[in-house]
Amino acid sequence: MSKLVSEESHRTSGFVNEAFQLESIAVADKQSNGTSCQKNNNVPDEQQKPVVAVPNTAEVQREEWGGGLDFLMACIATSVGLGNVWRFPFTAYENGGGAFLIPYIIVLLFIGKPFYYLEGLLGQFTNKSCAKTWAMVPAMKGLGYGQAFAAFAVVSYYSSLMALTLYYLVASFQSELPWSVCREEWQGQCVDATSNGTLINDTTIVRSSAELYFRKIVLKEYDSIEDGIGMPSWELAICLFVSWLCIFGVLYRGVKSTGKAVYFLAIFPYIVMIALLIRSVTLEGAINGILFFVTPKWDMLWNPNVWYAAITQCFFSLSVCFGPILTYSSYNTFGHKVNRDVMIVTTLDTFTSLIAGCTIFGILGNLAHEMGVSDISKVVRGGTGLAFISYPEALARFNVVPQLFAVFFFVMMFVLGTGSAVALCGAIFCVLCDHFPRVRQWILVLFISVVGFLIGLVYITPGGQWFVTLVDYYGGTFVAIIIGVLEMVTIFWIYGLSNFLNDIEFMLGTRPTFYWRMCWSVITPVLMIVILIYTIVSYQPPTYDGMLFPDYAYGIGWLLLGMGLSLIIGCFIYTLIQNMSTSICETLKAATRPSEKKWGPKDPATRRKWQDFIFEKKFRPAKGVIETFFK
Secondary structure, three states: OHHHHHHHHHHHOOOOOHHHHHOOOOOOOHHHHOOOOOOOOOOOHHHOOOOOOOOOOOOOOOOOOOOHHHHHHHHHHHHOOHHHHHHHHHHHHHOOEHHHHHHHHHHHHHHHHHHHHHHHHHHHHHOOOOOHHHHHOHHHOHHHHHHHHHHHHHHHHHHHHHHHHHHHHHHOOOOOOOOOOOOHHHOOOEEOOOOOOOOOOOOOOOEEHHHHHHHHHHOOOOOOHHHOOOOOOHHHHHHHHHHHHHHHHHHOOOHHHHHHHHHHHHHHHHHHHHHHHHHHHOOOOHHHHHHHHHOEOHHHHHOHHHHHHHHHHHHHHHOOOOOHHHHHHOOOOOOOOHHHHHHHHHHHHHHHHHHHHHHHHHHHHHHHHHHOOOOHHHHOOOOHHHHHHHHHHHHHOOOOOHHHHHHHHHHHHHHHHHHHHHHHHHHHHHHHHHHOOOOOHHHHHHHHHHHHHHHHHHHHOOOHHHHHHHHHHHHHHHHHHHHHHHHHHHHHHHHHHHHHHHHHHHHHOOOOOHHHHHHHHHHHHHHHHHHHHHHHHOOOOOEEOOEEOOHHHHHHHHHHHHHHHHHHHHHHHHHHHHOOOOOHHHHHHHHHOOOOOOOOOOOHHHHHHHHHHHHHHHOOOOOOHHHHHHO
8 A cells, every 4th residue: 555655646746756755966076164064974875865956056046026015016017017907808898798807706716826837936946047947857948949930939029019109199199089080081981089980881981080091001011911011111210219218228137226116107007097087987878888898608618618718818827827927027036925915916916907898898898888889899909909999999989188187198108018019028038147247237138128129020010919919829928838838847747746845845834725736746747738739720820900910920920939949959969968867768858857956955054955955855755645635
C-alpha cells in the first residue's frame, strides 16, 4: 500500500523532475570559504546536505516596487484597460448578451484566476523576466520569448488605437464636433449624427456622419485590402508618435517611473467611467440598451464559440499569458502576499467590465431611441468601430456640452490604452534587461518605442484596420492560447504540482488551498487543451467588416503564428541538443530538469534557505494524492 501511495505521489510531482529534489547538487562554494565540499562521515551518504549553487552575485541588482500598493495599482492599470471598454461590451453582445456573463464568470473562476495567481507567484518567486523564469524546465524557456512576441504583437496595434483616440481627443475641442455633421461631398449617402430618424433603408445605403468621418477622414480607408495598404496619414503619424512618447515617458526609468504613473493610470479611468455611467443611465432609452446587454439568450450557452470568446476575452482583459503579470510580480519583495492582490484585481476587472457594458449600452440605447430604431443591434458595431463610430455618434447627441463628455471619454480611452501598452512593453523591456543588464534602461525602452512606432505606421494606413484584425487573431489570440496550454503542462505536469506547492510554501509560509490545486493540476489544463483542440478543428478564417481576406493576407497571418511558435520549438530543440545523451529518455530528462544555477529565488541568501527547505522536505514521509490535494 505504501508503495502505491509513493508511486501516486511521484506522478503528482511531475513525471520527469523527480530527480530535481532527490539528487544532490553539491557545488563548491570557493568564494565563501576557498575550499571544496567535503563529505561528512557522520551523516549517511543519502543524507549529505548539498551546498547551494548560487547565482553570480555580480549581477545587476533587480529593482523593486516602492511598496505593495504600487504592484496592486500596476495590475489594476494593466487588467482594467482597453479589453474592458473596447472589447468586452461587443463581445458580450455578440455572444448572447447576459448569457455571455455566465460562461465568462465560469471561465474567470477556473481559467482566469488560476492563470493570474500562477503568473503572480511565478514572477515573485524567481524575480526574473518571463524568459528566464522558465529555468524550471529549460526545454520550455521559449515560452517566455513567445509571451514577449505575443505582447509586442498586441501592443503594436494597441498603440494605433491610442493614436486614433488622441486624434478624436484633439478634434473634440472644436465648437462643433466634426463627426456630428455631414460634409458636402457626402451628400446623398450621409445623415447627420445629431439628426433624428432611422438610417436603416433596404434600397439606399445611408450612413451616419460619424461612420463616414471615421472611414473617410480619419482612416481614409480603402474598400478592400486588395487595393493595397497605402501611405500612413501624417496626422495619425503624429498621434502615434505622441502615443509612443507617452509610453517611453512612463517606462524610461523602469520601476521608478512606472510605480509613480500607475496610480493615475489606475484611478483616473474610474472617475470618468462612473461619471459616464451616471450620465448614460439618465438618457432617454438607456434602460432599453442596458436590458439588451444583460438579457440572456440561453440557447447561446450551448455554442462552443461563446466559451471560446469568453476565454479569449478573459486573456485580453486580465493580460495573462502575455507576460505583464509575471513581469510586474517579479519586482515584488519575496514574501509579498500576492494572493490578496489577485482576488482584488480579478474581482475589480469583472466589475469594471460590467460597468463598461452598462455605460456603453446605455448610450447606445439612447442612440437607438434618437434614431427611431427599435432593434439596438442595428446601431452596434464591433471592434474598432464601437469605440470610434458608435461612441462618438452617441456623444454627439448629448444635449448638454457634448464636447466635454467627448473629451472625458477619449482621455479615459487614451489612459486605458497607455496602461495596457505600458504593461505589455514592460514585459518586453524586462526580457531585454535580463539579457542585456549592462545596457542603460532608457536605451532599451527607446529601442522598443522606435520599433513599435515604425511597425505601428502600418496600422494607420488606409488598409491598416485589416492588419489589426490579422495581428489580433494570429499574433495575439492564437499564440496566447497555445502558450496558456503549454504553461499549465510545463509547470504542473512536468515540473510537478508538489514541487511547485513546496516552492510556494517556502515563499508565503502556507500552501495554496484545494481550489487552486485542483484548478492548476486538472481543471485549467484540461479546459485549455479542449479549447485549443476546438479552435484548431473549427478554424474559420477571420474577416474584416464581413469581408474575407485574400489568400496572401492569410499567409501573413500564419507566418505571424509560425514566428511565435518557432521561438518555443527552436528553444526546445536547442536545449535537447545541448543535453544530448545516449537515449531519448535521458535526453528529455536532462532537458526538462530544473537548472541548478538558474532556477529558484534570485537572492543568494534566500536561495540558500530555499535549498535547505527543499532538502528537509525530501526526507519527510511521501505524500499520496489525497494528502497532496487536501492538506
